[in-house]
Structure formats: structure tokens, C-alpha cells
Amino acid sequence: EPEVTQTPSHQVTQMGQEVILRCVPISNHLYFYWYRQILGQKVEFLVSFYNNEISEKSEIFDDQFSVERPDGSNFTLKIRSTKLEDSAMYFCASSEALAGGYEQYFGPGTRLTVT
Amino acid sequence: RKEVEQDPGPFNVPEGATVAFNCTYSNSASQSFFWYRQDCRKEPKLLMSVYSSGNEDGRFTAQLNRASQYISLLIRDSKLSDSATYLCVVNIESSYKLIFGSGTRLLVRP
Numbered sequence: 001e002p003e004v005t006q007t008p009s010h011q012v013t014q015m016g017q018e019v020i021l022r023c024v025p026i027s028n029h030l031y032f033y034w035y036r037q038i039l040g041q042k043v044e045f046l047v048s049f050y051n052n053e054i055s056e057k058s059e060i061f062d063d064q065f066s067v068e069r070p071d072g073s074n075f076t077l078k079i080r081s082t083k084l085e086d087s088a089m090y091f092c093a094s095s096e097a098l099a100g101g102y103e104q105y106f107g108p109g110t111r112l113t114v115t
Numbered sequence: 116r117k118e119v120e121q122d123p124g125p126f127n128v129p130e131g132a133t134v135a136f137n138c139t140y141s142n143s144a145s146q147s148f149f150w151y152r153q154d155c156r157k158e159p160k161l162l163m164s165v166y167s168s169g170n171e172d173g174r175f176t177a178q179l180n181r182a183s184q185y186i187s188l189l190i191r192d193s194k195l196s197d198s199a200t201y202l203c204v205v206n207i208e209s210s211y212k213l214i215f216g217s218g219t220r221l222l223v224r225p
Contacts, residue, residue, distance in 0.1 A: 033213075044215070045212035
């Protein structure tokens with residue numbers, strides 16, 4: 001069964017450093033997403049991406065965040081200057097289309113720890 | 116008012132029990148509804164979409180009441196492996212994002 005994959009599984013970084021989180025969505029999916037979950041809190045939407053551009057973003061997704069699809073398979077989330085409050089689990093998701101009830105499938109996540 | 120509201124639990128039930136989870140949503144423009152399950156420190160996994168007519172998948176039955184803005188999930192014959200957090204999730208018309216509830220924790224004991 002096709003799966004969304006993410007690397008690394010755990011990233012530790014110092015405050016102020018840049019991090020890039022990587023995702024490989026399911027191969028025939030066209031819509032890509034990033035969510036985050038701070039420990040003990042609910043899953044929160046960050047951004048959606050379609051046809052090489054951002055289709056929607058949340059208030060959390062400020063200028064320090066960016067997304068990119070550098071090639072035909074990878075989808076990345078960059079945090080330019082990490083803050084302590086960026087520590088969270090970051091999930092990538094993908095969906096085949098906007099039709100069909102928007103079923104989104106999630107990767108295993110990257111745990112980001114900012115020290 | 117929270118966009119998606121769930122009883123946090125935990126629900127502690129014996130194996131074989133039937134358990135029901137409820138969820139309410141605040142935005143009447145919500146158009147798609149899902150139940151996901153999440154194991155500790157793992158990703159949300161799609162359990163089932165919820166359709167207006169109600170739907171069943173094995174031991175799991177989901178119901179939607181648009182008039183009351185209410186979604187439910189019934190689990191029959193609970194297994195130990197059903198222990199997890201169950202997330203009520205909503206998508207709003209013309210939006211790409213999923214809106215998650217905080218989840219209801221289920222513990223199934225032997």
C-alpha cells in the first residue's frame with residue numbers, strides 16, 4: 001500500500017538555525033499539506049500546496065516558513081530561523097484530488113526539537 | 116466556541132464492549148467529515164469518512180447529523196488494539212485544510 005514518507009524522523013536544532021523537513025507524498029497524489037502537532041495539543045494545519053504553489057495557509061505559516069517541491073517526488077518545509085515554540089511533530093499529508101471527500105493521508109512525522 | 120469539539124475522555128472499557136464517541140462542529144459550511152485514529156506519538160490514520168446516510172466498516176459505524184452539526188462513531192466488540200485517540204475531523208467548503216478536534220482517548224482493558 002502506498003505511503004507518505006518523511007525524513008528525518010527526529011531533528012534537533014538550536015534556536016535561530018534553519019531546518020528543512022522532507023516528505024515524499026504518495027506518487028499519484030496532487031495535493032500536499034503540512035500540519036504540526038505540539039505535544040499534548042491538537043493537529044493544526046500549516047499549508048496546502050497544489051500545482052507548484054501555495055493554495056492555502058494558516059496564521060501559523062508566517063514569513064519564516066516556506067514550502068517547495070524541488071523535484072517530481074519531494075515536498076519540503078523550511079523553517080528559516082527556528083524558535084523554541086517551533087518544537088513539535090510535523091506531519092506531511094497528501095491527497096489524490098479535491099474530490100472524494102478530501103481524504104488526506106499522513107506521513108509518520110518529523111519530531112523537531114529546538115533547543 | 117471550538118471549531119470541532121470532542122469529549123477528551125479517557126473512555127476505559129473492557130474488551131468486547133460497545134463504545135460511542137460524539138463530536139460537534141461549529142461551522143455550518145462544513146462539507147466533509149472523517150474519523151482518524153492516532154496512536155501515541157504517531158501520525159493520524161484515516162479510519163473512515165462519514166457520509167450523510169451513515170456508513171459502516173466492520174465493527175465501526177459513523178453517523179452524521181447536519182441539522183445538529185453532530186458526528187458520532189460507534190465501535191462494537193472492542194479489541195485491545197482499538198486503544199488509541201480518536202480524532203473527529205472536518206473540512207469546510209472551499210478550503211483545503213482539515214480541522215481537527217482534540218481527540219477522545221480510548222483504553223480497552225483485558
